[in-house]
Each structure stands twice: as C-alpha cells, then as structure tokens.
Amino acid sequence: MAFVPTSLAVLSYAAGFTLWTYASAEDDVAAILAEGYFDEARTYLRTDDLILLNGADGARILRVVSNDGSTVAVASLAGETPDLGPDIPPDAILDESGQPILDDAGQPILAG
Secondary structure, eight states, X not given: OOOOGGGXXXXXXXXXXXXXXXXXXXXXXXXHHSTTXXXXXXXXXXXXXXXXXXXXXXXXXXXEEEEOSSOEEEEESSSSOOOOOSOOOTTBOBOTTSOBOBOTTSOBOBOO
C-alpha cells in the first residue's frame, strides 16, 4: 500500500512541536519506516516531530529525523515493541501509572 493522508492526524501542537498519530491496517512497520513513505506529508511534518504509529504488525514511536522539503525521513525511537506481559483484565484495579495492583500471589486485584 502507500501513505494515506487521512490516516495522519495531530494529537497535540505546542511551541513549534507536533505530536502525530498514524494508523495503517495494511502496511507493516517496515514498509512505513521505508524511505519516502511520508514524503506526501512533507508540508506538515517537521524535523523532531513525533508520530505514534500503529502498523499492521505492531506499534512504534517515530521521530521525523529530516525533511528537506521533498523527502521526509523517519526513525523508530525504540527497536521492537516491548513485551507488555500478560493481558490486564478489564476489571483490574490500576495504580496511578496505569499498572494493575497485585495481590500477595501476584495476581491483579479485581474491582467488585
């Protein structure tokens, strides 16, 4: 596939910095990281902007490393998607950082 402009959206903008989101159900992360993928967005993306990416095979945080007005280059800030461990039950009680509070046996404490 190719870059889909309507899949690129601003999450936040302040002081000359933009945080973007981009999602593609068709393109995998490697295709999205390839040279030229974001060239169509060259008038919007600026060096050091960040893109929260959801690709067909995973998620990454990307940084715009360069934009010369015709070519946009991005790089992943983290190599692989981190292992987030077992799924957190939807009724788990979470602490302030969003992690489940565990009982003495190491299991999430459930609400109600």
